[in-house]
Amino acid sequence: MIQSLLIANRGEIACRIIRTARALGVRTVAVYSDADADALHVREADEAVPIGPAAARDSYLRGDRLIAAARESGAEAIHPGYGFLSENADFAEAVIAAGLVWVGPRPDSIRAMGLKDAAKARMIEAGVPVTPGYLGGDQRPEHLGEEADRIGYPVLIKAVAGGGGKGMRRVDAAADFADALASCQREAAASFGDDRVLIEKYVLAPRHIEVQVFGDTHGNVVHLFERDCSLQRRHQKVIEEAPAPGMDEDTRASLCAAAVRAAQAVDYVGAGTIEFIADASEGLRADRIWFMEMNTRLQVEHPVTEEITGVDLVEWQLRVASGEPLPLRQEALRISGHAIEARLYAEDPARGFLPSTGTLEAFDLGDTARIETGVTEGDAISPFYDPMIAKLVTRGATREQARRALMNTLEGAVVWPVKSNAGFLVKALAHPDFVAARLDTGLIAREGEALLPPALPSRQALADAAASLVSPGPLPGFRLNAAPRLTARFLVGGEPAEIDWSEGEGELVEQDDVLLAEDGQTWRVERFRASAAAGASAGDGAILAPMPGRILSVEVAAGDRVAKGQRLLTLEAMKMEHGLVAPFDGIVAELSASTGAQVQVDALLARIERADA
CATH class of the missing domain: 3.30.1490.20 (ATP-grasp fold, A domain)
Structure with a gap:
């Protein structure tokens, strides 16, 4: 077994690998950028080595620095996690050339599957159906x-x-x-x-089905059954589950056999995923499922496979990289129960799912689900990397048990002041089509605003929260023969709200605020003060940068007439493009954005004046 391991990654996957390595008695070495000096994966590893500035291209994507860190720390192997350089064949070759153990597939296998056109041609040769x-x-x-x-x-x-x-x-x-x-x-x-x-x-009723495969250096290849990753937003997976609902045994056998052939066709070693697209218009049928691509690494959603098989896939990776055969053969692998995973992102559904950054002043996901995270309360969500906060995984004897357990966990989630998609995930899990397993990749886009969580908590939840800002005793304003009434004004997430209090319910005290959590949403409830309310409602046409980033393009000029919803400019931030649009019909009265410029959060980029102003 490998004795020391450098993890060339960050966040939750680095913490996940550290956990298994520690259980196996393997010394772990973390790497970190300037932005991650105090990160959880750095704190949990046995040793940590700095590798450069915050930008990934200057740190986590610098293969030379990662190899140097391994040599400096005395690590004998490198695990790339996922993302960054995990599917970079040149990096894998450089690791091997440096005399280190690469915890991943052979470089030739990565290349064979890395280019989608060549991979599909190879699959056709191997008898794997392609789109x-x-x-x-x-x-x-x-x-x-x-x-x-x-x-x-x-x-x-x-x-x-x-x-x-x-x-x-x-x-x-x-x-x-x-x-x-x-x-x-x-x-x-x-x-x-x-x-x-x-x-x-483009398949009009598509389901995204993928099969976990694993190979060793002794010629063995097995599958660990399938996952359904159909719930997606803008091609990004949101909720994953295993096994795939509605998959009968004959279809499963055909699909998984095709996945094994695909892995064998590239002499695959280690953990990999064969991704398929299924035309689900008539249910899951073997003749309507086609190969899309192979991910030559561990997947983000691997925990649902672990939950239904009882296998630790990271342990298998380390054992295979150490030259051991697969711990189990195909006939020993079984499906037990059902597991569902939700990806908790630092993003604001109310603002088009724009990423949210800042310090997690409050962060509590409870203790009833499997939580994979790279942060704890007090840590910061950085603008430099993927905005995923955590993965929440639940397992049950049935799909419905797993679904309800995940909903319960998300409903009680507390994330503040960073915005999260927890409320959106609750809505998705409760949607009748998800409950009935009527799945396809267009479900979220189709439902749109129906999946957005409410802007404000329920009146009952607000009253309960406000009660903590009230002390026992009679309210002022008592009049003979009339029940005294008082309207208590609060700010909830910056928006004004009112609660009526009646005789005997107490009086307001000067406690500043309280956090309220309901259905995955977290709000700060505070006493209303005029100064606190200032600026709570903008509507003035100011177009502000929602996060630090770079202006990719500017589509308007000062003086232009624009329509509500018209794209004004495009911002690149957190590895994504974000279009900023006009909030109403009007005229571009001010334009300070320029193509290529770097901007900070809340920088004024443009100002729109109403056409009738």
Whole structure:
């Protein structure tokens, strides 16, 4: 067994790897950027080595610094986690060339599956069914447009070197193809250094089904059954579960056998995931499930597989990297129960899911679910990295038991003052289509605002919270033959709210505030004061930067007339593009944003005046 391990990653996956390594008696070495000097994974590791500035390109994406850190610390192996350099074949080769153990697949396997067009061609040779599309090398926009016409709309444009939902655009009509292609290529070039794309037929009732595979250096390859990752927002997975609802045994056997063939076709070693798209318009059928891509690493959603199989996949990774055979053969693997995972993100659903940053002054997810996180109360959510706060995983004998357990955990979640999507996750889990397992990848987009949590707590919850700001005793204003009444005014999340108090309920005290949690939402309830309310309602047309970032493009000029919802500019922040739009019809009265400029949070980028002002 490997004796010392450097983890070339951060956050929750680094903490997850440290936990298993410690149980196996393996010494762990963390790496950290300047922004992560006090991070949880740094505190939990046996040793930690700095690797550079906050920006990932200057730290976590610097393979030379990671290898140097391994040498400096005496680590004998490197685990890449997921994201960053986990699927970078050149980095894997450099690790091996440095005399270190690479905890991952062979570099040739990474390359074989890293380019989606070549991977699909190889799958066809291996007898794995693939989605109809265009995989060719002619990348001229006019030729790609012709291929899209041939395939038939809707189509999906995907970056050849893509992953994680980036470099991907759905196009419903030929008139929209050119703009979508340009946007996809720009994002692909920025994220992967490669702007080539492929085109696939877009399946109208798609489910995202993936199979966990595992290989060792002794020629053994097994599958650990499937996961359903159909609940997605903008191609990013939101809720995952295992096994896939509605999967019968014959379809499961066919699907998992295809996944094993796919892994064998590239001589796969270690943990990997074969991703499929299923046309679920007539249920899950083996003849309507097609290969999409392979992720040559551990997946974010691996805990649901662990929960239904009883297997520690990180332990298997370390054992296989140490040269051991797989701990279990296929016939020994079984499905037990059902597990569901929700990704808790630092983002504000009320503001178009824009990422939220800051210090977690209050952070409590309870103790009834499996929690995978890289932060604790008092830690900061940085603008430099992925905004995921935690993964919450529950298991039950049935899918309904697991669903209810996850809802209960999320309903009581306290996250403050950073915004989170916990309330949105509660709504998604409670949606009738999710409850009935009527799943497809368009469910969230289709439901839209129906899944957004309420802006304010219920009156009962507010009254309960306000009660902690009230001391026992009669209220002022008592009049003979009339029950005294008092309207107590509060600010809830910056918005004014009122509660009526009656005789005997108490009187307001000067305690500043209290946190209220309801259905995954967290609000600060505080006594109303005029100064505190100032600026609570903007509506003045100021367009502010929602987070630090870089201006990618400016679509308007000062003096332009704009319509409500019209895009004004595009901000790149936290690895995503964010379009900022006009809040109402009006005129661009002020414009301070310029393409390429770096801006800080709340910087004034533009100001719109109403057309009738």
